[in-house]
Amino acid sequence: MKLLHVDSSPKGEHSNSRALSRYFVDRLGERVPDLEIDYLDVAAEPLSPPSGLFTRAIYTPPPERTDEMNVELAASDRLCERALDANALVMAMPMHNFSMPAAFKAFVDNLVRVGVTYTFNEDGRPVGRFGRHRVLFITSRGADLRAGGPMAHMDALTPALRAAFGFIGVSAPEFVDAQPLQFADRAAHEAALARAKAELDGVAREWGGGLPAQGSEKQKA
Structure with missing residues (x-):
């Protein structure tokens, strides 16, 4: 399994989302011995938000792009290649003002590319290229926005992620x-972190095909 692991919190070692994503990758690695990890920190190495030149370039057929356009798209091209080369994505982020942090929005804007990560069929409907990928979003939220709670309606992050990644073919992301x-x-x-870790344990078991964690049999003995 090749995993693209993306962190986006600006809080560094103090970040809950980073700690949880490391926890998940460690648990998955215990079950998938050949796990290959491609790590990307979009807070430490931010992608540029789309410029006017970028926007013109992505809608210009490749043979007609100028050298300036190709330079402008180079970082996005590399990102799309890395994501498509993986077969699983784990993306961690804090909730900022009820949606995604700016660094992750730039990641999305560089990843959702016509002719690269999605095309259109004869009916004009988008066809994404990420239908084979397993996708997990790990988020940390300051308030309690769980379904059924009084602030649930303020969660703009979940639907935004579903919409953007659904457009490029991710039909069943996990959160x-x-x-x-x-x-x-x-x-x-502490209860919130414990719940999240228990859920991440379950996702790791599922992605690992139900295989026991390495060393688990010795621990039982």
Whole structure:
């Protein structure tokens, strides 16, 4: 399995989403011995948001692009190649003002590319190239926006991710959301992280084909 692991929190070692994504990758690695990881930190190495030249270039047929256009698209081209080369994606982020952080929005804007990560069929409907990929979003949220709660309607992050990645072929993404964290007492904060880790354990088991974690039999003995 080749995994593209994307972190986007600007908080570095103090980030809950980064800690949870590392936790998941470690658990998955215990079950998938040949796991290959391609790591991308879009907070430390941010992608540029689309410029006017970028926007013109992506809608210009490749043979007609100028050298300037090709240079402008080079980072996006490399990103799309890396993502398409993987067969699983795990993307971690905090919720910023009820949606995705700016660094991850730039990642999305560089990844959703006509003729590269999606095309159109004869009916004019988009056909994405990520239908074979397993996709997991790990998010950390300051408040409790779980379904059925009083703030659930303020979650603009989940539908935005579903829409953007659905457009490029991801029909069944998985979500693990740690909430509430910032606006919670210590007990609620710790409970939220524990719930998230338990859910990540389950995803790791599923992606690992139900194989036991390495060393689990020795631990039982």
